[in-house]
Amino acid sequence: MRTRKRLGVDIGTTYIKCVEVTRRGRNLVVTAMGKTATPKNAVQKGSLANPLAVAEALRGLLEEMGVLGKTAVLGITSPDVMVKSHRMPLMKDKELGKALEFELAELVNFPFDDVREVSYDFAVLNRNLSDVEILFVACRRALLDPFLNCLEDVGLEVAVIDLQAFNWPRLKAQPQRVCYVDVGEEQTTLYVELEHTYKVYRILPIGGFHFTQGIMQAFACGPAEARKLKEERHLDFLLTQGTGQLSTVRSVFEQYIAGILQTLDFVRAEERATHIREVLDSVYILGGMAHLQGFQSVLKEEIDLDVAVLNPFENTATAEGVEIPEDFASYASALALAIRGFEE
CATH class of the missing domain: 3.30.420.40 (ATPase, nucleotide binding domain)
Structure with a gap:
């Protein structure tokens, strides 16, 4: 059963x-x-x-x-998990798995002495008459x-x-052409799928912790009060109303926006589109920071795409x-x- x-x-x-x-x-x-x-x-x-x-x-x-x-x-x-697309000669999935083992040293971005030190997997993205495109994922075991x-x-x-x-x-x-943005405590993860197919996976080294640090400087307060402000106040208030050093909290938010825009522009260029709206329909935000008041509306204004909390x-x-x-x-x-x- x-x-x-x-x-x-x-x-x-x-x-x-x-x-x-x-x-x-x-x-x-x-x-x-x-x-x-x-x-x-x-x-x-x-x-x-x-x-x-x-x-x-x-x-x-x-x-x-x-x-x-x-x-x-x-x-x-x-x-520390690497994700990349890779082309190989046309073959069956079982043969692909065996062939990848011989290419590991060239595929992974870290040294190893034995293949048993590497955990990896793959998924087929596309096949044609001459080769196969795979999504390859690997990390140290x-x-x-x-x-x-x-x-x-x-x-x-x-x-x-x-x-x-x-x-x-x-x-x-029906997740057709979507970008997902997960703002974690230490890092922000972006994932883009176009027509159910992988396009981009990226981790930005900035997260809720850095925003909390910025609030602490902007409002001259401790971490507990900063977290409370983040939970209760609107983003506009956090970016403009502090009596301390506002530049840090603004800089953190600007880094969020810059990282997302850079990723979206990469997708646009890869698809040879004039505007990102030709490529993507929606952006969904998730994680605890998704519920920050005003985050959704400000992000929508900055990236010129429909944004919703997932x-x-x-x-x-x-x-x-x-x-x-x-x-x-x-x-x-x-x-x-x-x-x-x-x-x-």
């Missing part, structure tokens, strides 16, 4: 988020969700620095959620092992490890007693990963 439950696990710098999805007939239903604070310094730029502390926090969260399923899908977002050990310590069986961004389109009914629960029902949280966009990755698990 096929397992009817999947647990999406998103271990972030600030919070650990989990969403349990259950198959009921032909439908997928969210049957539990929750989050807990990530132990301080336990996760750094997508790497697990303290597996024992994270395992303890995760165990407590699962008990609080009353999770019954044991099959988990783990999401990774790290600058040492990046994944602490995460795997952590989940195994709390009794979970990891069915899939995947990049979180690759699963965001699963949350939309509601991951728009197309997936929730069970009775499961309430959609106010910060719903921060659960996007965990839900998308849980849905991904039913494809295995």
